[in-house]
Amino acid sequence: QVRLVESGGGLVQAGGSLRLSCAASGRTLNDYGMGWFRQAPGKEREFVGVVSGAGTNTYYSDSVKGRFTISRDSAKNTVYLQMNSLKPEDSAVYYCAASRVYGLASALGYDFWGQGTQVTVSS
Secondary structure, eight states, X not given: OOEEEEEXXXXXXXXXXXXXXXXXXXXXXXXXXXXXXXXXXXXXXXXXEEEXXXXXXXXXXXXXXXXXXXXXXXXXXXXXXXXXXXXXGGOEEEEEEEXXXXXXXXXXXXXXXXXXXXXXXXX
16 A cells, blocks of 8 residues: 655746655555646546656656656655646646556556645736
């Protein structure tokens, strides 16, 4: 069992930056591909990006590519989502999730989820 806890969300102006953290307990995250998803009110959960267990590979959705960066710190058993050049359309609840398979863009492929953290970008 993996327990994931996100933090770092908040209110930021358009063009600003935030860094979200996803801290894990129960098992090492090195065994999992770690994905980030987001969900805005009235919309489906959307894939943001994913990092491999070793942290050497990443994959992003087109909507965030070049602005968001996922990294991981194995010593802290934590994954990060650095968000730059934020836009109002980035406003959503952001979730981290763990999968035994790297590179999945479907939420159905993830076994463990955090509770989410709210990100609001004002115009």
